[in-house]
Amino acid sequence: MAYHILGVSAHYHNAAACLMRGGELVAAAEEERFSRIKHDPSMPKAAIRFCLQQARLAITDIHCVAWYELPWKKLGRQLWMGLPGFSRNPDEIQRMDPHRPEREIREILGFSGPIEYIEHHLAHAASAYYFSGFQEAAILTVDGVGEWATTSYGRGEQQNLELFEEVEFPNSIGLLYSTITSYLGFRVNGGEYKVMGLAPYGQPRYVDTLRATLQEETGGQYRLDMRYFDFLKNERMYSDALIDAFGTPPRKPETELKPFHMDVARSLQVVLEEILLAKTRYLHTRVPSQNLCLAGGVALNCVANRHVHAHGPFKNLFVQPAANDAGGALGAAAMAHRRRCESSIPTQRMSQVFLGPAYSNDEIHRILATTPLHFEDFRGRSEALFNKVAAAIDSGKVAGWFQGRMEFGPRALGARSILADPRNPNMRDHINALVKKREAFRPFAPSVLEENMGDHFDLQHPSPFMLETCQVKSPLNMPAITHVDASARVQTVNAQENPRYAALLRAFFQRTGCPILLNTSFNMRSEPIVCSPLHALSCFVRSEIDLLVLEDFFIEKGAIPDFWKQALEIIEKNTNPAITHRVYTFF
């Protein structure tokens, strides 16, 4: 009988759950998609409920719950951080509860079986290595902090995985990046990605300033100069010394971004790439493999990943799409499987991340039929649907695209996406301002048919997870997806893994000669990516998306009853507001 493991990450940020059956991943999802609370850290009940339903299991069928950190080891770090006193924020004390994971697993999930605790960075490492397809690899994990480790070095060989060195808190590349993110007026653990997108607009004028905050040491070690950081006090990330070093006050959120800020972002990117490259080279001296696995939140910096891959000693690179804490659930499950089962985890490269819930045409029809909405039913006529959507996008419309199982990880990959014409010069500003309602500088990413990728991008291998950047070399002018430095973060799409999205791309290609679509996540600013048809409808109504495709159903904006925007406001007023802002804490 197959061994069922529930992998869980929670209580910090980006809670998630996954279900592994006999070493194979069956389902995975982040809690925020269900709760609609951005970065929801709470025990992922809804995600677990989904995972069980997807696997056709009850909680009683679970053999083991795998937890993605060691709570008592983390307590040591929390106690150390809390010194000399806890007077600032008594709430911090409530998070110092090493029994909380077990208590909640027992009391909230109702699970009475064994719990495997996996060290945080080991979970990160496993989340990459066991899904890489590599028979052996070097492993580098970099994040803000786990229990104590902020950076870890490891090796994987066949089914075995070990970490042999770590850098200890508070010395943290991730927290350096987050500190500057905060200094630039963006939200910690949410804004880092924006800083990465801002970097190409700037000049590396402050590289030396930033180098001064970080000192490389022997081997895999480095040290932050804590004079520049205040995150230990948990009130503010940066200190006055850092402000003095830059000579400019920190940017207030939502205020204008100036060249100075862009230069700082650029400089930060340079320093990040430097240190990562250096530590990657060190890792190679310890693990002289051709393969490198990257994990941890910093591994979401795909520009740095590209740099490390291009200039580093490793020929092959794998980054698991949910490289952040959500992916810890996968790694914990994998490690638990290794510890408890004789069977191996299949050594095959993760080829797709469509691990979330899907909704059938019947379910969607039932929802739509209960509303006064006018919709077109394309059941049994998918090709006609794809042609219609392609034509609409070609005419300048923005489409909400809801198909199949939801992606796991921060990127939308054609299951919960907003799609548009990448050739349209106004499209980027249009979507930023009116659809996503987000900062104007942020670029969009393209999806391209895999068979056509080489014609348009400097990409030598498939990149299905949108985790690498490359140069755009297309004969087509695509301002909407070409960043200011002529780069793009590309997703390659093939018909085997992503049939309906590939079919749409093909329809667009046949119509326009362009095998590329602008693909951004289906959500509005500060909201999680949509999960259910109702979420998609809500986002559709409240944004300037022109049309919505829910499986085989096509809905134009004009078909939306006038009152729905108002109606959704009423519903939102009457329900508990989602907690979208929390004071960031490492507790």
Add this chain to the structure above:
Amino acid sequence: MGTTPLEAAKTMANLLANHLAFANNVPHLLESMRRLGMFNGQMDLPTQKNIAFPHFAPGDASTLLGLWKPVEKEGQFCHERIDTDYFNISRWSSMERIGPKSSKKRIVYLGESVARGFFFDPHFNPVAVMEAMLAEEPADTGYEIIDLACNGQFMQPMLKLAYDALALRPDMFILFAGNNWLEPASLWRETGFGMAEALRQGEGVGGINRIIETWLEERTRAFIRQLTSLAETHHLPITVVIPEFNLLDFATDNIAGTPYLLAGTINHSLWYKTRNKVPSLMQAAKYSEVEPLTKQLIELDGGTTSTAFSLLARCQLAQGKKHEARHSLERSRDAMLWCWPLLTPRCPAVVRDTIRKEIGQGSPWLSMVDLPDRFTTWLDGELPGRDIFFDYCHLTAKGTTMVAAAMVETILERLDGGSTDFDTLMARAPTPTPEMIGRAHLFAAMHNASWGQPRELVRHHAHQAAQTPHQVELATRMADIASRCLPGALCEPFPEILQTNDLFAIFRLADMGERRHDLLVDELTAAFQKSSPELADHVHQIRLRELGIARTGVDLLNPRQHISSWCQPETDWWEKTLYFSAYTQESRFLLVCPSRSDNLRLALTCRIPEDARSMLQIRINDTLLQEITVSASWSTHRLLLPAHLLVAGKNEITLVWPVVISLKNPTDALVNLMLSGGISPPTLFQPLGEVSTFRAEPIHAESLYG
């Protein structure tokens, strides 16, 4: 810039963590140390202190008053309503403008939804009635009432609004409030630790009640004193209207969870056995046997359930003991303050008594209209019921008129030293149209159903509505929306609701959400059967489509299948746990079947709190299907549900739990949760059983489980 802890401290911190990892309650341990000042030398202990509100300054020409912003037009200072969303607009009066102070005596009126005239507003409300009564007064200058009452108003915002409203140069204030003073956020912030301590000390929920009552008393006292200061400083008479509660007809034992009995006196079986004896004895009119049983219940549960007092009250009422029954009903109303998230708004006795005491002994500038006292007089000693109240506290036309007359009496007395006969005032009152009354009854039916009231009360309001003209369309839309599985605002009939511009209807129906509404729908269907004979079939078809057992089966744990009211202890369970916890002896699940149903298969995974193997009954439409053995371990049971036991449309599957309560002391875990802010008092109910999966599937469907 702070000092970075020494590297050496890391080792020590890790050692300490290893020790603490064996401690049961690390947060509580550390929190206690913090409060004792062991970390920074500053103690932070909850002390018995007088609650003081922030100092409010009088409003001036620039102060926003609720929805009305100050404007100057042609040299005159007035207030105009701001442009805001429907939700805000619906909470306040519909007046567009507050004009400048004239020669008329100006009364500023503040309060909560009861003061708004919930269910009637804006067509008919206490202010409209008062104005009509005052219009016929032979006063030299006349009177005007500025209506700043607001649905969902709380104590401090209302106090601030009173200060702000000084900018209107009032001659008098009337505050009609006290139902919303059990404010969750403030309560938790100011007493959470104390509640956790009460649990740790073994006081049970009685200790929490004690803390809440003390808190309410202190806050009410502080509130009255602040009003006194306002009145005396500005030489303004202020009248506080003490709300009354629907003692006779609003069932306060609608929260039917298991009692939280103190450790050491846990005898839940005896409590249930005692309780279950009462109905047949009442039916047989054996009241002398009922009373001691109810008193035994009160002794067992320490007076912390509404059930015991409600049963006692029914017995007393049956014997004509009205005074005793009033006392029992008030205790029933107040017994479960510890369960505040599940309670309707209400003015507990402690608030009423504190107002009485403070105003009775206090400043001559303050007066009160004591509605509990007045209603006793008006009703000749009878208890107030459905002819005065639509629900727990919102007034009918008759109730509104009585209360308005009492307020006008005090206006005349305080402002002009005059008086007009109560009956004369009553006779001047306008009456709402039959349509308004019908509409109000319709929403009362809906509201009472949402609050878990008995079918009879819902039926009463549905039938009252059906007897008035022009309600069939609204009733039809209400039943239709209630039968669907999307928020009301997204449902097909909703555009027609919007076109009415009836904000009350819009908001009440907009978020009719994912719960069981079949009680309301069935009563509406029955009440309007003559005027809308097709309604029954219409809702049946919707039910079939939306809730019916599909080809692949139905998840009976979906809240639409079993959560029927806001006061159900299990409400919102799916946001808290992965499994359903049953806090009542019977858990009822809706199963909708087509007209020709095959045999079905039930898959049930459940457990009970204690490892005493017991029998769980599974009933279908009150027929026993099977008894299964359950224990403290999860067990999955697959049962056949034969087609001949099913009916077309609504069926009900009932799980009847054995009364087995965990004897483990839950205090440590509860205290932990309380301190982490993760507990809400309904968690204090002790579950009788837990259900992890519960599905019904056609017999030939591929099973979703195993």
